[in-house]
Amino acid sequence: MRRDRLQNLEDLFFQEIKDGRLKGCSIMVLHNGNTEFRGEYGSDKRDTIYRIFSMTKPVTAVAILILMERGLLDLLDPLSGYIPEFKDMKIVTAEGEVSAKNEITIADCLNMTSGMVYPGEDSVSAIRLSKEAERIAVRQEFGEKIDAVTVARAVAGVPLLFEPGTRWNYSVSADVLAGVAEVITGMPFGEFLRRAVFAPLDMQDTMYVSELGEKEERLAPLYSRNKDGEIVPMSRQQMDALSAGAFSSVRATSFYGGGSGLCSTLSDYSKFALMLLNDGEYNGIRILGRKTAQFMHTDGLSEEVRKTISFKNIKGYSYSNLLRIMKDTGEAGSNGSNGEFGWDGMLGTYFLADPLERLVFVYGQQILGGLDESLMRRIRSIIYSALE
Structure with missing residues (x-):
């Protein structure tokens, strides 16, 4: 150079x-x-x-791919196979909440096509997620040890923004993947x-x-x-x-x-x-x-x-x-x-x-x-x- x-x-x-x-x-x-x-x-x-x-x-992506190389997960696996709370997710529409047709996959989380959101945005889903984050923050303030699995389960209680795999949206998907890694390895993500x-x-x-x-x-x-x-x-x-x-x-x-x-x-x-x-x-x-x-x-x-x-x-x-x-x-x-x-x-x-x-x-x-x-x-x- x-x-x-x-x-x-x-x-x-x-x-x-x-x-x-x-x-x-x-x-x-x-x-x-x-x-x-x-x-x-x-x-x-x-x-x-x-x-x-x-x-x-x-x-985090490298960590997930390491687990893939070890044969401990597949990128097309449904997320619910590791965190069951992600089974039967809902999507927010103008008419209310409807059931998602597609399951969220590990690849969806890696590619930001999961339909999840981030707290602090103005969608119904983001407002709901902000409330979940506040609840977890309070639990932390009272001394509860919060791990990535706990956070992932809280995220699963929030309806999606769109059908998984159909759009891109920057979100907490990577935090959920940390929970997947904790489930598989049995150790804190860090x-x-x-x-x-x-x-x-x-x-x-x-x-x-x-x-x-x-x-x-x-x-x-x-x-x-x-x-x-x-x-x-x-x-x-x-x-x-x-x-x-x-x-x-x-x-x-x-x-x-x-x-x-x-x-x-x-x-x-x-x-x-x-x-x-x-x-x-x-x-x-x-x-x-x-x-x-x-x-x-x-x-x-x-x-x-x-x-x-x-x-x-x-x-x-x-x-x-x-x-x-x-x-x-x-x-x-x-x-x-x-x-x-x-x-x-x-x-x-x-x-x-x-x-x-x-x-x-x-x-x-x-x-x-x-x-x-x-x-x-x-x-x-x-x-x-x-x-x-």
Whole structure:
């Protein structure tokens, strides 16, 4: 790569901080397994630990595929085979609730075609799920240990938004998959991740908030944007809102979520991304079989379902196994590659792996509202411009 071109990242981040659009961030760019650029800016340091929120999801997908490789589940299995409460699900319609014709499958959960929702949205299903999350939060406050199976069973009591397999909707499906893993393995989801993924990859700084202990002092500061768009420290009220319910990456609880909750460093997460890029292997350690790793970033949606993706920031992408997958760089307005894949987190963490160019980059920030789309497009453009 042209390292002189990668220096444009330095200018970009210094300007963002000078103009008040960032307080702290860091980035790591790797090509052919070698670190080509690394930088830390503002309040962030090389060993800063980030709350990665939804970048937990690809880790969950790897965990499920490991169980598949062990013959302990099949992706077309009905979810109810592991969590019986998902049998005979209801769907909310204008005429009321009706019975679903299709069972939710494990693949539906991995591809966000389950019909589930997230709390905080304005649909009937989301409002119901918010109430379930509040009930679980109260149980946690009174000292009850909540596991992923408990959360999955609560989700099963909420009607679906649509018929499973027919549309795409971002949801708590990954948290439900953590419950499936707990049923199969008989251990807390966080422990399974440690044994199957983090320990083999030497990801020593990747864990749930409740497990940080003394490492908590390395957590990146949390920021938000005020009404004038200025970056300010996150308020206690905003932290409490982030911590509400059972799907939190801020408050230390016993719940090991599949959709969020993990903390990590750029160094650690780059090992995970390189493992995916290298067909399931990193530093001589195999986590997934070659064909399984390739399957993980193979498009899982039909063209009809892909058209229902509602996220503006993944225009030109499809989705599979809790990852975005580039389908059309022209549609995306990107100088990247078809087939690149990755995901991001609610406070602005982001990763990309490009098999064609043997490229990985991981980015960290912690601002409520996430990564500015324009900034990420500029970061991507600079990195891809450095390829020869």
